[in-house]
Amino acid sequence: MMPWGFVWRAVGALLWCVGATMMLPLGFSLAYGDGAHGPIVQSMGVAAAAGAVFFFPSRQGTPPSIGHREGILVVALGWIGAAALGALPFYLADTFPTFTDAFFESMSGFTTTGASVLTDIEKVPRGLLLWRGLTHWLGGMGIIVLSLAILPFLGVGGMQLYKAEVPSPVPDKLRPRIKDTASLLWKVYILFTVAETALLMAGGMDLFDALCHAFATLATGGFSTRNASVGHYQSAYVDGVVILFMLIAGINFSLHYQWLTGRPLALWRDPECRFFLYATAVFIVLCAGSLYGTVFDTIPGAFRYAAFQVVSILTTTGFATADYETWPPLTQVILFFCMFFGGSAGSTGGGIKCLRIILLIKHGYRELMRLVHPHAVSQVKLGGRVVPADVLHSVWGFFVLYLALFVVLSLLMAALGLDMVTAFSSVAATIGKIGPGFGAVGPAENYAGLPLAAKWLLSLSMLLGRLEIYTVIVLVIPEFWRP
Amino acid sequence: MEKHLNLDKIINPDEELVHTIERLIAVPDAEDVRELAAGRIQLVAVRVPAESPLKGKSLIEVGRMADGLPYIIGAVFRNETLIVPMGKDVLLAGDLLYVASDKDHIGKVLAFFGCRGKPPENILIIGGGDIGLRLARRLESRALHVRVLEKDRARCERLSEVLRRTIVLHGDGTDQAILMEENIAQMDLVLSLTGDEETNIVCSLLSQRLGARRLITRISKFAYMPIAQAIGLGRVVNPRLSAINSILQYVRRGKIVSAVSLKGEEAEVLEAEAIADSPIVGRPLKDAKFPKGALVLAVVRGAKPTIATGQTVILPGDRVVVLCARKAVPQVEQRLSVQVRLS
Numbered sequence: 037m038m039p040w041g042f043v044w045r046a047v048g049a050l051l052w053c054v055g056a057t058m059m060l061p062l063g064f065s066l067a068y069g070d071g072a073h074g075p076i077v078q079s080m081g082v083a084a085a086a087g088a089v090f091f092f093p094s095r096q097g098t099p100p101s102i103g104h105r106e107g108i109l110v111v112a113l114g115w116i117g118a119a120a121l122g123a124l125p126f127y128l129a130d131t132f133p134t135f136t137d138a139f140f141e142s143m144s145g146f147t148t149t150g151a152s153v154l155t156d157i158e159k160v161p162r163g164l165l166l167w168r169g170l171t172h173w174l175g176g177m178g179i180i181v182l183s184l185a186i187l188p189f190l191g192v193g194g195m196q197l198y199k200a201e202v203p204s205p206v207p208d209k210l211r212p213r214i215k216d217t218a219s220l221l222w223k224v225y226i227l228f229t230v231a232e233t234a235l236l237m238a239g240g241m242d243l244f245d246a247l248c249h250a251f252a253t254l255a256t257g258g259f260s261t262r263n264a265s266v267g268h269y270q271s272a273y274v275d276g277v278v279i280l281f282m283l284i285a286g287i288n289f290s291l292h293y294q295w296l297t298g299r300p301l302a303l304w305r306d307p308e309c310r311f312f313l314y315a316t317a318v319f320i321v322l323c324a325g326s327l328y329g330t331v332f333d334t335i336p337g338a339f340r341y342a343a344f345q346v347v348s349i350l351t352t353t354g355f356a357t358a359d360y361e362t363w364p365p366l367t368q369v370i371l372f373f374c375m376f377f378g379g380s381a382g383s384t385g386g387g388i389k390c391l392r393i394i395l396l397i398k399h400g401y402r403e404l405m406r407l408v409h410p411h412a413v414s415q416v417k418l419g420g421r422v423v424p425a426d427v428l429h430s431v432w433g434f435f436v437l438y439l440a441l442f443v444v445l446s447l448l449m450a451a452l453g454l455d456m457v458t459a460f461s462s463v464a465a466t467i468g469k470i471g472p473g474f475g476a477v478g479p480a481e482n483y484a485g486l487p488l489a490a491k492w493l494l495s496l497s498m499l500l501g502r503l504e505i506y507t508v509i510v511l512v513i514p515e516f517w518r519p
Numbered sequence: 520m521e522k523h524l525n526l527d528k529i530i531n532p533d534e535e536l537v538h539t540i541e542r543l544i545a546v547p548d549a550e551d552v553r554e555l556a557a558g559r560i561q562l563v564a565v566r567v568p569a570e571s572p573l574k575g576k577s578l579i580e581v582g583r584m585a586d587g588l589p590y591i592i593g594a595v596f597r598n599e600t601l602i603v604p605m606g607k608d609v610l611l612a613g614d615l616l617y618v619a620s621d622k623d624h625i626g627k628v629l630a631f632f633g634c635r636g637k638p639p640e641n642i643l644i645i646g647g648g649d650i651g652l653r654l655a656r657r658l659e660s661r662a663l664h665v666r667v668l669e670k671d672r673a674r675c676e677r678l679s680e681v682l683r684r685t686i687v688l689h690g691d692g693t694d695q696a697i698l699m700e701e702n703i704a705q706m707d708l709v710l711s712l713t714g715d716e717e718t719n720i721v722c723s724l725l726s727q728r729l730g731a732r733r734l735i736t737r738i739s740k741f742a743y744m745p746i747a748q749a750i751g752l753g754r755v756v757n758p759r760l761s762a763i764n765s766i767l768q769y770v771r772r773g774k775i776v777s778a779v780s781l782k783g784e785e786a787e788v789l790e791a792e793a794i795a796d797s798p799i800v801g802r803p804l805k806d807a808k809f810p811k812g813a814l815v816l817a818v819v820r821g822a823k824p825t826i827a828t829g830q831t832v833i834l835p836g837d838r839v840v841v842l843c844a845r846k847a848v849p850q851v852e853q854r855l856s857v858q859v860r861l862s
Contacts, residue, residue, distance in 0.1 A: 405686070409666075409686055409688060409700075409701065410700065411688045411689050411690045411697055411700065411701075412686055412687060412688055412689075413672070413675035413676060413678070413679045413687045413688070413689045414679050414686070414687065415676070415679045415680055417680075417683075420683070422680050
């Protein structure tokens with residue numbers, strides 16, 4: 037018997053929290069007098085009412101322990117609820133013509149994707165733009181807790197490897213763990229957000245722009261307040277700061293916690309982080325190499341733009357400083373593959389993630405070794421420790437599901453009449469949480485022109501990608517609902 | 520641990536055996552490699568090949584052929600019998616020579632005696648017990664290609680967890696199929712190190728027949744060592760001998776600094792500090808009247824080792840390295856005027 041009471045109460049409480057955070061955009065809206073305070077206040081009212089509807093009728097006490105199924109349900113319903121609530125301010129303020137667009141934008145925010153259906157961003161009231169950035173930031177907070185406190189406990193997609201690594205005094209209990217881990221890691225998250233805001237303001241941005249960009253960077257989201265994204269500022273300093281913080285956001289936050297609390301070598305000692313930094317460097321060099329002489333005449337120029345775009349896509353942020361669709365085909369293909377790569381596990385980034393890619397490569401190599409030495413006994417190791425077989429299995433499962441969903445969703449997108457490049461890249465960019473793709477959804481364009489059904493499909497794609505696929509897919513398996 | 524238990528030295532026979540093997544690996548054609556005078560002098564056992572140019576030559580003739588290389592042949596084992604050689608003695612094919620030289624020249628000296636092999640790169644260890652594991656760890660840290668063959672599945676799992684680059688194979692070293700599958704003919708060195716010496720002998724013979732270039736066999740029973748020699752397994756290691764050699768250096772005290780035994784107990788190498796009233800001090804060695812069965816290999820003055828010749832003069836305070844047959848040991852000790860006591 038599913039303890040629905042607990043689930044609804046958790047969702048209701050979450051809606052209240054999300055509603056309460058609308059205070060921040062409300063404040064900005066009033067300060068700028070942009071006229072968006074009405075819809076924001078109305079949305080807060082709806083949040084309070086909806087939260088009450090979920091919370092109060094379900095007064096049954098919380099179950100003694102929260103199992104896998106309740107955890108999964110709360111996560112999935114919570115994300116959908118937050119996205120629906122987040123769409124309200126946009127919808128009520130008539131920012132978008134349809135609720136579909138508002139929902140897409142909000143889902144894109146909460147899943148830290150950054151795919152936008154806004155054509156002229158700079159005309160939208162600043163209060164709403166701040167809300168748009170804040171959805172990223174809240175989604176990022178959610179994902180840190182999800183990936184470092186909940187998924188390792190649920191054993192989703194190889195994340196159980198992190199069970200022992202996350203800072204928490206009680207390693208094996210879900211509920212105290214969520215609370216402790218959240219309070220420790222959110223401090224790190226907030227610290228970096230403040231730091232980036234300050235650095236961006238030092239580079240000439242005003243508080244509003246700096247804060248919105250910091251929100252979008254740390255969450256690896258990608259919503260900018262400018263039509264030309266970060267490219268608007270034409271500043272190497274701003275590019276540099278954003279690249280640095282995108283990299284930070286692409287690294288496991290429990291590692292940040294470690295080096296900030298007196299273990300300065302934590303980043304370098306972690307095999308996944310090393311791999312992530314190596315991979316980033318290799319992709320930057322490849323891209324810069326293919327850009328030098330074709331698009332940029334100077335090596336520093338080629339490196340600046342290559343570095344920004346590679347880091348933006350690898351960490352699945354999705355900011356742009358250049359229209360990479362005008363770049364040579366080789367560069368575009370490299371960037372397309374970067375979309376599948378993703379950041380580290382335990383970061384706010386999406387994609388397949390470095391941890392899984394390392395394990396897939398190592399496992400593949402081990403299979404090759406077996407062909408050469410049929411009697412060899414070998415184990416997949418990470419950082420000198422043996423990776424248990426069940427972790428490898430769930431990583432393979434994740435990989436297969438990821439690619440299968442990519443194939444199915446691309447087929448559906450093509451069935452809706454999109455061309456091949458757009459169909460492939462829109463799915464890759466949403467399931468991998470990047471944002472802009474190629475073709476009709478490239479960095480110079482947006483998702484506004486897609487058919488209605490495509491927007492709903494891509495919203496689903498974002499949700500699937502963000503919740504590590506298993507967590508959503510499992511909901512449609514009948515076995516899940518059997519007592 | 521040594522400090523906490525207030526011990527001077529802890530000797531682990533397995534660890535000593537691994538050191539012995541490592542020294543052997545470094546000199547591919549040697550049957551025994553010892554270090555004397557704190558590593559400044561090496562004493563290496565090499566066999567005279569059947570088609571050696573040195574065959575049938577006397578030591579004086581060999582010395583002329585060596586063209587000034589600093590070396591000394593300290594002992595010759597012919598059919599398991601020790602000869603402490605004199606200048607007119609003749610070398611025969613199959614003789615096992617104990618040759619000493621200083622660290623800088625030992626490479627050239629070995630080449631002169633027919634040891635020209637390169638140190639091995641591809642190594643197969645049969646038996647993944649404690650010794651196999653220790654050795655694999657040491658070798659993989661030197662970037663050599665190491666494989667370990669172990670027949671216990673659970674042990675294989677354990678080995679593959681602990682070892683980083685070594686390839687762990689599950690199978691029996693006496694199984695011809697798996698040895699061929701692992702391309703044993705391409706192996707530079709096969710070590711049979713299981714805990715069972717009969718198995719080790721069989722594994723080594725099988726590997727040899729399948730084309731392995733060099734072998735090292737672990738044998739624990741002293742009684743088997745002459746047999747191993749007779750069936751062609753020249754390079755044999757013995758955990759007890761390794762431990763004994765390590766212990767000997769601590770047992771003999773007084774002015775004797777360290778002692779090494781060769782070939783079981785047939786001969787010993789002593790290192791002692793020459794004292795002023797010793798009859799061997801102050802005159803050329805050829806006039807020093809050393810007992811039969813003893814030979815000064817080298818003299819270390821300060822940090823500088825010199826390979827002994829008839830003209831070498833020992834001064835008080837020099838460290839003298841003497842090889843002597845077992846029966847000559849007491850006489851040599853007396854000649855060095857050394858108070859011997861066990862401590």
